[in-house]
Amino acid sequence: MESVTLKDTAKETKKDTLIEIKNLKKYFEVERDLIQKLSSRTKRYVKAVDGVTFDIKRGEVFGLVGESGSGKTTTGRLIINIISPTEGSVLFDGVDLTKLSKRELKHFRRRMQVIFQDPYASLNPRMKIGKTLMQPLEIHKIGTPREREEKALELLGKVGLTPPEIIFTKYPHQLSGGQRQRVVIARALILNPDFVLADEPVAMADVSMRVLLLELMMDMKKEFNLTYLFITHDLATAKYVCDRVAIMYLGKIMELGPLRDVFQNPLHYYTKALLAAIPIPDPDHKRKVDIPKGEIPNPIDPPAGCRFHPRCPYKMDICEKVEPQLQMIEEGHYVACHMY
Amino acid sequence: MKAKNEIKNIDKKSQKKAIIKVRNLEVTFPIRQGNVIALDDINLDIYHGETIGIVGESGCGKSTLGFSLLNSIQSPGRITKGEIYFHDENILNKTKKEIQRIRGKQISMIFQDPMTSLNPLLRIDKHIIETIRKHEKNVSKKEALERAAYLLDKLGIVRNRLFDYPHQLSGGMRQRVMIGIGLALNAEVLIADEPTTSLDVIVEAQFINLLNQLKDDFGITLILITHNMGIVAEISDRIAVMYGGKIMEIGDSRLVFKDPLHPYTQGLLKSIPNIALDDNSLEPMPGFPPDLLNPPKGCRFAPRCKYATEKCFNEVPPVFEYRERLVSCFLYEKKK
Numbered sequence: 228m229e230s231v232t233l234k235d236t237a238k239e240t241k242k243d244t245l246i247e248i249k250n251l252k253k254y255f256e257v258e259r260d261l262i263q264k265l266s267s268r269t270k271r272y273v274k275a276v277d278g279v280t281f282d283i284k285r286g287e288v289f290g291l292v293g294e295s296g297s298g299k300t301t302t303g304r305l306i307i308n309i310i311s312p313t314e315g316s317v318l319f320d321g322v323d324l325t326k327l328s329k330r331e332l333k334h335f336r337r338r339m340q341v342i343f344q345d346p347y348a349s350l351n352p353r354m355k356i357g358k359t360l361m362q363p364l365e366i367h368k369i370g371t372p373r374e375r376e377e378k379a380l381e382l383l384g385k386v387g388l389t390p391p392e393i394i395f396t397k398y399p400h401q402l403s404g405g406q407r408q409r410v411v412i413a414r415a416l417i418l419n420p421d422f423v424l425a426d427e428p429v430a431m432a433d434v435s436m437r438v439l440l441l442e443l444m445m446d447m448k449k450e451f452n453l454t455y456l457f458i459t460h461d462l463a464t465a466k467y468v469c470d471r472v473a474i475m476y477l478g479k480i481m482e483l484g485p486l487r488d489v490f491q492n493p494l495h496y497y498t499k500a501l502l503a504a505i506p507i508p509d510p511d512h513k514r515k516v517d518i519p520k521g522e523i524p525n526p527i528d529p530p531a532g533c534r535f536h537p538r539c540p541y542k543m544d545i546c547e548k549v550e551p552q553l554q555m556i557e558e559g560h561y562v563a564c565h566m567y
Numbered sequence: 568m569k570a571k572n573e574i575k576n577i578d579k580k581s582q583k584k585a586i587i588k589v590r591n592l593e594v595t596f597p598i599r600q601g602n603v604i605a606l607d608d609i610n611l612d613i614y615h616g617e618t619i620g621i622v623g624e625s626g627c628g629k630s631t632l633g634f635s636l637l638n639s640i641q642s643p644g645r646i647t648k649g650e651i652y653f654h655d656e657n658i659l660n661k662t663k664k665e666i667q668r669i670r671g672k673q674i675s676m677i678f679q680d681p682m683t684s685l686n687p688l689l690r691i692d693k694h695i696i697e698t699i700r701k702h703e704k705n706v707s708k709k710e711a712l713e714r715a716a717y718l719l720d721k722l723g724i725v726r727n728r729l730f731d732y733p734h735q736l737s738g739g740m741r742q743r744v745m746i747g748i749g750l751a752l753n754a755e756v757l758i759a760d761e762p763t764t765s766l767d768v769i770v771e772a773q774f775i776n777l778l779n780q781l782k783d784d785f786g787i788t789l790i791l792i793t794h795n796m797g798i799v800a801e802i803s804d805r806i807a808v809m810y811g812g813k814i815m816e817i818g819d820s821r822l823v824f825k826d827p828l829h830p831y832t833q834g835l836l837k838s839i840p841n842i843a844l845d846d847n848s849l850e851p852m853p854g855f856p857p858d859l860l861n862p863p864k865g866c867r868f869a870p871r872c873k874y875a876t877e878k879c880f881n882e883v884p885p886v887f888e889y890r891e892r893l894v895s896c897f898l899y900e901k902k903k
Contacts, residue, residue, distance in 0.1 A: 294767035403855065433624040434794065438838045438851035460767065463840035467847055490842070504772035506797025507843045508836065510821045518772045522737050 245422060245454050246283040246306060251276055251315035253301050257527060273526045275301040277478035278315075280553070283422075288448070288455040290469030290486070292462055292501075296523050297475040299458045303424050306456065307339050308332060319422075337367055340415035342444075344427035346407035350399040356383070356410055357395035363418050382413040385450070386443060405436040412443060416451055426458045441468055462505055466490060471559075474498050477526055477534040480553060484560030494562040497535050533565065541566060574652050576612050577886075578893060585612035586756065586788055587636060592649035594631050594640060603859045605631045605644060607812045610886070613756075618782060618789040620803035620820065622796060622835075626856055627809040629792045633758045636790070637670050672702045675749035677742070679761040684745055685733040691719075691744055692729040699751050718747045721784070722777065739770035743777065750785060758790045763798060775801055796839050800824055808832045811857040811867035818892030828894045831868045866896070874898055 254272035276298040283289045291299045304310050306317050308324045317324045319335055327335070343349045350359060360379035364370055370378065376395075383391035386409040399407055408428065415423055428444065429437045445468060448455060459465050465472055466486065473483040474497065482495040493499045496519075503516035519538040524530060530537050536546040543565060551563045574588050594606040606628045613619055621629045634640050636651060638658055650657045653674070658666065670676075678684050685694060695715035699706055706714075716726045722743040733741060742762060749757050759778075763771040779802060782789060793799060799806055800820065807817045808829065816829040827833045837850040854871035863869055869879040879897055889899040 294769065405855075433856075434796075434835065435624060435838050435852040435856075438849045441849075442851060461840075462768075463842045466842055467840055467849060500769060502842065504768040505842050506772070506775065506795060506801050508796040508800045508824065508839055508841055509843065510800045510824050512800070512843060514772075518769060518776065520773070522739055522770055523767070 243284050244282045245285045245320060246456075247316075247318040248279060248281050248283075248302075248306065249316045249318070251279045251302065251305055251317065252313045253298075253305055253310065254313045271527055274478050274529060275526060276305065276312075277529075279475075279478070279480055281473055281480065281483060283454060283456060285421075285454055286452065287470040288457050288468050290465040290472035291456060291458045291475060292460070292465050292472055293475035294460060294501075294523055296477070296526060298478040298526075299460075299475050300426055302475070303426050303456060303458050307336075307341060307424050333367075337418050338420050339422040339424065340418065340420040342408075342411050342415050342423060342425040342428045344430050346404055346411050346431065347399075349411050350407055352399050354398075355395070356397050356399070356402070359399075359410065360395075360414055360417055363414065367418060369418070378417060379413075382417055383410075385447070386410075386413045386416075387439075388413070405432055405440065408432060408436075408440055409443065412440075412447065416447060416453075419451065420453070422454045422456070424456045424458070427460070428457075429464060430459070430461070437464070444468070462490075462501060474501065477523060477529050479534055480561075480563065481535065482560075482562045483553065484557070488557060488560045492557075492560075494556055494560070494567065495535075495564050496539055496541055533563075574655060577610050578612065578888070581612070581614070583614040583617075586615045586654065587611075587613040588650075588652040588655075589613075589632075589636075590650045590652070592632075592635060592651065593647045594628075594635060594644055595647040596644040598643070598860075601860050604862065605812055605859065606635065607862075608883075609649070609814055611807060611814060611817065613788060613790060614805075616786055616788055617804045618791060618802055620799035620806045621790065621792045621809060622794065622799050622806060623809035624794055624835075624856060626811075626859070628812040629794075629809050630760050632809070633676065633760050633790065633792045636756075636758060637674055637676060638666050639670070668702070671698060671749075671754065672752045673754055674756040674758065675752070675754040676758040676760065677745040677749050677762055679764045682733065682738075682741060682765075685741060687733050690730055690732055691715075691736070694744070695719075695729075695748055695751050698748050702752050714751060715747070718750055719744070721781075722747055737770075738766055739774060742766060742774060746777075746781070750781070750787070753785070754787070756788045756790065758792065760792045761794070762791070763793075763795070771798075778802060796836065808835070811862060812859055813867055813895065814893075815868065815896070816892060816894045818890075818894075822890065822892060826890065828889060828892055828899060829868075829896050830872045830874055830898070834871075 253276040254274050257271040257273055279302055291302060293299045305312050312325055324335060357379055361375040364375045380391040380395060383394050388394045388406060388409050429440050432440055457469055469486050472486050472489050474481045476497055482489060482498045493502055499516045500519050503514050504518055521538050532548050533546045533551050536542045545565050551565050553561045553563045555561050556567050576585050589609055589611040592606055592609040596603040596605055621632060623629045635646060646659060651659055692712060692715055696708060696711040699711040699714060716729060719729060724740055724743055763774055766774060775798060781787060791803060803820045806820050806823045808815045810831050815831050827836055834852040838852050852871060857863055857867050865880045865882050866884050869875040884895045884897045886893050886895050887899040889902055
């Protein structure tokens, strides 16, 4: 696989695209109590992801940013097909994953791996680190036991867990949080994937550990020619790793574009507010944008029209009725807002 | 019952009145493998009406310090040395009953996760009314309810939400209710332990604005315990930086951010992402935080410090006064 770093959207061809997401939707049914069932009230749904379309190019770090409840994690899970979508498709290297059988999917699973937020919950407490690392190889029947062990030791060294021979024989509880997250990264890489979904990979780490983990992820990206989907609520972290970002709100993408454009010239008021809300480690810093009132509304009955209109100071009549579509304003920079 | 000898401020130049004075505080957690010294020789003054940020990474002892101020360290941990003066009275000498009167009434505390701090079976009004009537016996239910409604109104929660259960409120609202309970008794000191960690950025920003406004409205002394340097920068007058159970540096918030003295503070500030800056360089801090079961013999930070000398590994640095700061590092031993 060739590694192409793409920032030039003009030369975009299908060949450069690793993952294509088209009109992806996921509705979760809301559980009804007995009375609601008897009164035969219609089923209600949480529209966790409601029509999301974007591409991830080979070799890029695509950031999916949003507050809790925005649907970013659900989108990630739909992409790697841990859950199946209500509607829409996910094309991985041109193949629609949503149409594959479990067996066919297994082949693709090898090519996409996950790093979750919580390194305490994502490692089996009863399994030694060595076994944890070799298991994916066993499942996919790769190599001899001896080769698997060598591969596991090699990766432990690469993610900075030294001496690998000692770490290999340890249990997760004997490692610190930062070390555990390194194990999780090593496990994600052992199958030589093309694509890694990193869902809040550093949210639980301490500040001084965070930088080291991010650096490790970027080093590994170079070494293994990886493409990342980086899911985070923290725009400051996104700034340091992402090439392009999409800002999500209530199951929809509000703005999408190259990181620099989105951060330095945000178009959507929500993006502006998100950026302004981040506390800056500088006592002389003053906020330039007012913080919107209220909180993210209930995704069961999202507001009609633009989902952000109840909190938007620039609301127009049209915003309450018509849902704005993502449209390109500048090269590769999209926004869903009636002001443009 | 004033103590005869008033305890002097640590910073001798400061004329301000310290409401809380912590002296030589040591907290130990005995575990199977030995004694973990969670706090080691902590000295700290908290001045009346100020907001002090206590910052550090997980395990540095910042929350333990917060709990010590209410003498409510969870067993098996206990205070093994030192004194804590509240209005010049040592709270560690007080009976359980006396302490309970201080808790909530004079010093109240809010926590990271508002869901676990509120009783899910009690309506919001009950929480506040109960708190008020527990401490002020002569207040009628109706009066207490009025006070609760007034407080929540100040915090931006409409009156009818008073009769909701905790699960019906959003995370931001629950955290505001927690503050409401804290303020219901007109506490002088509010200890907030990671109050915004479970909140989203926009709600967090709203909450910080609210805290800033409350400082002005109620003249409360706020102790903010957090790992988030951004929040500290926005709200604190002074900062105490903790590492491995010790205070490394104390000083005016602007000074600490603009001109950090302790190598740990310097490293910490370089490793946090700053969205306002144009450059993308972050400097990671090598190494790991100390194992408090076997802490380094000298300075706790020495194994990770690029300026460390032999002395740093063998002797615990005392506190030096330098550039209006108190700093625990040999680099400032001879500087004046």
